[in-house]
Amino acid sequence: MPEFDLDNFKKTWQEQDILPKYDSTEIEAMLNKSSRNYVKYILWICIAEFSVFFCLNLYYAFIGDDNNSFIRIMEKLGVKNSTSLENGFSNLFLSMKIMSLVLTAFFVLKFFQNYRRINIESNLKKLILQIISFKKTVNLFILTNIFLIILFTIVLTAFTFKILSQQNIHLNNPTLIGFLVGTVIMMAISVILIWIYYRLVYGILLKRLSKNLEDLQKIDQQQQ
Numbered sequence: 001m002p003e004f005d006l007d008n009f010k011k012t013w014q015e016q017d018i019l020p021k022y023d024s025t026e027i028e029a030m031l032n033k034s035s036r037n038y039v040k041y042i043l044w045i046c047i048a049e050f051s052v053f054f055c056l057n058l059y060y061a062f063i064g065d066d067n068n069s070f071i072r073i074m075e076k077l078g079v080k081n082s083t084s085l086e087n088g089f090s091n092l093f094l095s096m097k098i099m100s101l102v103l104t105a106f107f108v109l110k111f112f113q114n115y116r117r118i119n120i121e122s123n124l125k126k127l128i129l130q131i132i133s134f135k136k137t138v139n140l141f142i143l144t145n146i147f148l149i150i151l152f153t154i155v156l157t158a159f160t161f162k163i164l165s166q167q168n169i170h171l172n173n174p175t176l177i178g179f180l181v182g183t184v185i186m187m188a189i190s191v192i193l194i195w196i197y198y199r200l201v202y203g204i205l206l207k208r209l210s211k212n213l214e215d216l217q218k219i220d221q222q223q224q
Contacts, residue, residue, distance in 0.1 A: 028219050031212045032127065038209045039118050039134055043111045045201060046141070050104045057097050074160065077179065078169045085163060092159055096152050103148070107141045124220050131213050138206060142198045146191055153187040 070089055071081055079085070114134040118127065160179075164171065171179065 028124065028216065031216050031219075035127075035131055035209060035212045035216070036115075036119050038205045038212070039111075039115050039131075042138060042202060042205055043108075043115050046104070046108050046111050050101070050108050053097075053101060053104060057101065070156075074163065077160070077164065077171065077175070079163055079167055088163075089159070092155065096148075096155065100148055103144055107137070107144070110137050111141075124216065124223070128213065128216050128220060131209065131216070135206060135209065135213075138202055142195075142202065145198070146194055149190045149194060150187060153183060153190075157183055 070093075071086065074085070075081060111134075114130065114137060118130045118134060157180075
């Protein structure tokens with residue numbers, strides 16, 4: 001067997017024909033197409049979320065019972081169940097669900113508008129600006145959902161203390177501290193789960209979209 005010569009191997013490898021590289025126009029076209037696809041995927045996910053929330057609301061409106069869990073918690077605090085309590089909680093919960101649906105529908109519309117702009121945009125600079133605007137909208141959507149969790153928790157807590165005050169119920173310190181700590185923990189868990197979900201679902205697509213954005217900005221700088 002002939003002795004292996006590393007120098008000859010390097011020389012032979014260097015003399016091989018190199019496949020032609022893509023030019024900037026072709027790379028730009030590929031980045032444009034993949035960026036539009038990522039935006040489309042995010043739009044589909046948001047539409048799916050809205051559909052799930054809408055179906056759940058219909059279920060609870062006609063079949064499910066929103067009151068049981070909350071009423072049981074109130075009864076443990078010494079609150080007496082009544083029709084006015086159930087009606088008050090139902091109206092409050094309905095208002096929160098409507099607010100959540102309206103905000104989600106608003107962002108579905110915003111995502112669709114952004115997708116249309118990005119999908120028909122041919123100018124590189126304007127496309128970059130549209131992608132930046134879309135990323136900001138997605139981040140605002142994530143923060144809005146986290147804000148809603150915090151807001152709903154605060155509203156339910158305030159409603160609970162209002163009922164306690166109306167029924168002249170005074171919680172002792174251990175019960176009060178336990179209730180407040182439990183509320184904060186549940187809110188924190190909900191926020192963390194929401195954050196993890198959006199980081200996994202939207203974060204992966206946003207990361208790839210950001211990489212495309214960086215490459216498009218490099219192409220734009222080279223063209224200047």
